[in-house]
Amino acid sequence: MTRKQRRLTLIAAALAVLGVALGLVLFAMRDSIVFFYSPTDIEAKAVAPGTRLRLGGLVAAGSVVKGEGQNVTFAVxxxxxxxxxxxxxLLPDLFREGQGVVAEGVLEGPGLFRADSVLAKHDENYMPREVADSLKEQGLWQHSGKADAPAGSPTTASE
Structure with missing residues (x-):
């Protein structure tokens, strides 16, 4: 082999190894690229108990039960x-029933999740995109369609 052929062979082999490595990484991450799972996703994918993940959805109405100390139970x-x-x-100040929430923790069993942290929506217009898409698919999305004006700015109704 000439020097040029050895160099081309080495480059081709390096690209092949890089391609295989990239393929393996993408294959391993195919289910974990999601920001969070909805309750339906967890059931559909048969996520094993003990798996650490993020659970997102809406806090079910009438499901918040405060226990002793800082213990809280609610349904997503x-x-x-x-x-x-x-x-x-401590729950975030904006946490309440009917609002969007993302809880990070461990799935303990079917229908039971132990959260380490809870994140609530930050204003009236925010909802995680995946939750909004899920609600739109079901025909339950109710968005006003108008953005709130910044504080102190005039609105079209007052002009």
Whole structure:
């Protein structure tokens, strides 16, 4: 082999190894690229107990039960399925029934999730995109369609 042929062979082999490595990484991450799972996703994918993940959806109406100390139990729903969430700690100020929430923790069993942290929506217009898409697919999306004006700015109704 000439020097040029050895160099081309080495480059081709390096590209092949890089391609295989990239393929393996993408294959391994195919299910974990999602920001969070909805209750329906968890059931459909048969996620094993003990798996660490993020659970997102709406806090089910009438499901918030405050226990002793900082223990709270509530249900997260995507309007198809619900999962009971147990959380110990301070809840965000904006946490309430009917609002979007993302809980990070461990799936303990069918229909039971132990959360380490809970994130609530930050204003009236925010909802995780996946939750909004799920609600739109079910025909339950109710968005006003108008953005709130910044504080202190005039609105078209007052002009």
């Amino acid at each position: 729903t995507d309007t198809n399925r619900s999962i009971t969430v147990r959380y110990t700690g």
